[in-house]
Amino acid sequence: MLGGTAEARQLGAALAGDPRYYATISLAGRTREPAAQPLPTRVGGFGGIEGLCRYLRAERVAALIDATHPFAAQMSANAVAAARATGVPLLALHRPPWVATDGDRWTRVGTMAEAVAALGSTRKTVFVTIGRQDVAPLRAAPWHRYILRSVEPPDPADLPPDVRIVTARGPFELADELRLMADGVDILVTKNAGGTATHAKLDAARALGIPVVMIERPHATLDMAVTTVSDALAWLAERGA
Numbered sequence: 001m002l003g004g005t006a007e008a009r010q011l012g013a014a015l016a017g018d019p020r021y022y023a024t025i026s027l028a029g030r031t032r033e034p035a036a037q038p039l040p041t042r043v044g045g046f047g048g049i050e051g052l053c054r055y056l057r058a059e060r061v062a063a064l065i066d067a068t069h070p071f072a073a074q075m076s077a078n079a080v081a082a083a084r085a086t087g088v089p090l091l092a093l094h095r096p097p098w099v100a101t102d103g104d105r106w107t108r109v110g111t112m113a114e115a116v117a118a119l120g121s122t123r124k125t126v127f128v129t130i131g132r133q134d135v136a137p138l139r140a141a142p143w144h145r146y147i148l149r150s151v152e153p154p155d156p157a158d159l160p161p162d163v164r165i166v167t168a169r170g171p172f173e174l175a176d177e178l179r180l181m182a183d184g185v186d187i188l189v190t191k192n193a194g195g196t197a198t199h200a201k202l203d204a205a206r207a208l209g210i211p212v213v214m215i216e217r218p219h220a221t222l223d224m225a226v227t228t229v230s231d232a233l234a235w236l237a238e239r240g241a
């Protein structure tokens, strides 16, 4: 299982006690102190499509589940290519995207550069929750004041000049999000990650009338895709893996 998400940990917990499966979770190794994993874990890139093919063959993998974050587009594309090349059955487990509801003021964009452009030319206080890997484009709009929240701090070389770093790992509560955002935040920039753990910021933005720049997912849903852990378990059981 390609992991790095809450869904991967949940599916891993279900597989851990099941004698029909011998499962391994793979992590990219981005986080210095990753959340505890319920299964044996390997860490680090495979070395592109070829490397993943080698791994699948060497470990005689019977089924591959891509339970990476919906924005881990490179890894998901590599999984598709390696599954085709090796014949290993592949399932994508990606939580559904968030959908705007009444009172939401979303501007949808496709990239981080478009998100920065959508902030405009007048100075704003911008709350940014996109992880630490993609913050460098913020440097193109140094006139804003940024509050940047991520699990671990970004590389200082990527940061705009006027920035406050908040390191925190979800889940986040509505009361805390309201307190943070009511304190002068003009606009929120986030990725359409989906799920419940980090949804409260959207409820807070709606309650406070704060507009949201929503970066939509980089790849279309794959053919063999499910959105819940129980559907992934059913897929595995059907395969008799």
Ligand code: NAP
Pocket (backbone or CB within 6 Å): 002, 003, 004, 005, 026, 027, 028, 029, 030, 043, 044, 045, 046, 047, 048, 049, 051, 052, 067, 068, 069, 071, 072, 073, 074, 075, 076, 078, 130, 131, 133, 191
């Ligand atoms: P990415 O851009 O799609 O992947 C870049 C490279 O990192 C891949 O080609 C692969 O290297 C390696 N990699 C990624 N996920 C891996 C995994 N689970 N196991 C082994 N190698 C992996 O991915 P990313 O955005 O850097 O995300 C890295 C990990 O963090 C993912 O597992 C994802 O679930 C998690 N994550 C990402 C985000 C996000 O917003 N992007 C948020 C939360 C968690 P090789 O080509 O050498 O195999």
